[in-house]
Amino acid sequence: MWPDQIHRELSAAGVRLVGYVPDAGHKRLIELCQADKGMRAVVLSTEEEGIGLAAGAWLGGQKTALLMQSSGVGNIVNVLGMVRECRFPLVTLVTMRGEQGEFNPWQVPMGQAVRPVLEAMGTIVQYADKAEDMGPVVNAALRLAYNSYASVAVLISQRLIGIKSFQEQAAK
Amino acid sequence: MKRREVVEKLLSNRGDLLVVAGLGSTAWDCTAAGDSPLNFPMWGAMGQAAMMGLGLALAQPKRRVLVITGDGEALMGLGALATIGVQKPANLTVVVIDNERYGETGMQDTHTAHGVDLAGVARACGFNIFDSQQIKNAIHNAPGPNFASIKVEAEKIPLVLPPREGALLKARFRRALLGPDADAE
Numbered sequence: 001m002w003p004d005q006i007h008r009e010l011s012a013a014g015v016r017l018v019g020y021v022p023d024a025g026h027k028r029l030i031e032l033c034q035a036d037k038g039m040r041a042v043v044l045s046t047e048e049e050g051i052g053l054a055a056g057a058w059l060g061g062q063k064t065a066l067l068m069q070s071s072g073v074g075n076i077v078n079v080l081g082m083v084r085e086c087r088f089p090l091v092t093l094v095t096m097r098g099e100q101g102e103f104n105p106w107q108v109p110m111g112q113a114v115r116p117v118l119e120a121m122g123t124i125v126q127y128a129d130k131a132e133d134m135g136p137v138v139n140a141a142l143r144l145a146y147n148s149y150a151s152v153a154v155l156i157s158q159r160l161i162g163i164k165s166f167q168e169q170a171a172k
Numbered sequence: 173m174k175r176r177e178v179v180e181k182l183l184s185n186r187g188d189l190l191v192v193a194g195l196g197s198t199a200w201d202c203t204a205a206g207d208s209p210l211n212f213p214m215w216g217a218m219g220q221a222a223m224m225g226l227g228l229a230l231a232q233p234k235r236r237v238l239v240i241t242g243d244g245e246a247l248m249g250l251g252a253l254a255t256i257g258v259q260k261p262a263n264l265t266v267v268v269i270d271n272e273r274y275g276e277t278g279m280q281d282t283h284t285a286h287g288v289d290l291a292g293v294a295r296a297c298g299f300n301i302f303d304s305q306q307i308k309n310a311i312h313n314a315p316g317p318n319f320a321s322i323k324v325e326a327e328k329i330p331l332v333l334p335p336r337e338g339a340l341l342k343a344r345f346r347r348a349l350l351g352p353d354a355d356a357e
Contacts, residue, residue: 008279017230040230042259045251052220055285056192056227060235061350064227082217084340099328 002128002160003029003085005135006034006093008019010065013142015091016040017057020067021051024169025095025161029067049070051079055088063146065091070098070111070155075117080121083133083151091141092123103165111158129157173304174299175269175324179240182203182308187236188230189311193334194221194241195249197275204239204332209348212341213334222266225255229264229316230255232349236263238311243270243284250293258296265311265318266294271326279281279326294319335356 006029010018020026027053031115044050047148052064057064068076083090097104097113117159118125124144128137144152145152163169174247177349183191193202199213199219212228214221225239244328246253256264281339284290295301299319302310306321335341346354 004211017227033191042230043224045254048219049223049249049252052223053227053230055220056218056224056229057231058230059224059345060228060231061346061348061353062227062231067207079217079220082214082338083218085216088342095315145355170334 001028002131002134002156004017006138007032009135009138009142009164011036011038011154013063013146014141015063015065015142017042017053017062018067019053019064021050021069021072023067023069023095025069025097025156026067026093028090031095041093045114048079048134051076051083054090055082058088063089065093066082067093069149070094070096070114071107072155073114073153074110077117077121078165080118080123080151084122087149088151089145090123091154092144092151093138093156094153095156095161096158101158103136114155121149123153125153127155129158129159131160173322173324174327175201175271175328176204176240177233178269178304178324179212182238182240182311187312190232190235190237191219192224192228192237192244192318194239196242197271198240198242198245198269198333200332201269203334206245207334209317209344211334212345215336215338218245221245221250222252223258225264225266226252226259226261229261230259232293233263236312237261237265238344239264241266241268242275242283243268243290244274244282246290247288249281253294253297253299260298261317262315265307265320266299267307267319269322269324273326275326279328282345290318291321294321307354
């Protein structure tokens, strides 16, 4: 499964701290990180806190990854300014909503704005829409971020998350 | 109390303390007490000082970490107190220098001028609360997360500015803390 591939890549890259806001699309990955004794999964009250967490951890010499839904990208815009100005490495894994097959119209505006908003703030955006590509895409994002002091977001297509209705989401 | 005197006292004989200074007056206060590569003064990212402290404290569990920030900055990131309360970092202290004003924007009232009790919020989130006399010892010795809100005069005082370039502030902090490892792959 693609969340397992991501977890393997994070672990192999030495990521020991994972910040997240709970999200249905990231459910399995969050559980894998929580179960991993070599990782600390930090639940956040808003995605913005993850940027402070990641920046502080890097000051202290530790690699992080942030997990969020596309709506959360709207919550981190201003603080991405610090990431850019300070050249903090950052890896953000974004599960997309408001994209392919969305059922909640309120998700569409932010979902459609994710890429231009991130790019406007200097974050490099990569896209994964095939489960089998996930490992290599995340591996490359981690290397780009931590070898080149870059902010990199991987957008995970809504097609891979595959929730098609409120009822199905609630049942998860 | 006067903010510069409070901060100077907190940072005197600081040993190997790691310091994150929140956007605005507290960054200038920390610089007035003596610029150090082991200060990370924030020129932006308002609301994130406490979370920077959490990230640093989790990455460096053997070092003591102090966040010094203002009431306005802390109010913008109140959720961080809850997040820190859940993580319970034993080596982290957050001190709010509370002048009940937004000092950089024209001294407008913050919520603390109207009864909001930041120490009460922090206590409810799981911090250990100290007063202005106890906090210096707690920064170095008490199991955290620790918190103090110190009321100071609302005064306009000369700016004492740290370096502005973010990448420089980051790099000098990492080199001072991590040595050659800071530049290793």
